[in-house]
Amino acid sequence: MDTLSRLEQTIAARRDASPNTSYVAKLQAAGLPQIAQKLGEEATETVIAALSGSREELTREAADLLFHLLVLLGAKDVTLADVLAELDRREGVSGLDEKAARNPQGIAE
């Protein structure tokens, strides 16, 4: 099993643990808005690391971001397999072509 799949299982197993002994359980107990806010913070920290941090800092922030994304997805009952299936569905479709099909007149969004 790959790392993200193992992490998804670990998060699912920890969700109902005690918030005193589990960070995942602490986030879950805090509720969806708090989980979403944390994900937003981690996204911002990743952007800052990309723009002004070292390669190592970006790697750490990206790991935090992926971890918190999995916590959020789990809290919403969306699985990693769901997300990967969506990416598979998009495979080979250029983002530019997809956008043009959505907006054939090229109207600025």
Ligand SMILES: N=c1c2ncn([C@@H]3O[C@H](COP(=O)(O)OP(=O)(O)OP(=O)(O)O)[C@@H](O)[C@H]3O)c2ncn1[C@@H]1O[C@H](COP(=O)(O)O)[C@@H](O)[C@H]1O
């Ligand atoms: N991969 C992670 C992981 N990555 C990051 N984090 C935590 O995410 C938090 C990141 O928040 P910040 O960087 O903002 O640090 P902070 O200021 O301490 O956080 P806050 O107090 O603001 O919430 C830190 O507490 C990190 O330790 C993680 N916590 C847990 N995991 C995985 O989840 C598993 C279960 O963890 P528990 O639920 O704690 O048992 C672990 O075995 C790991 O595999």
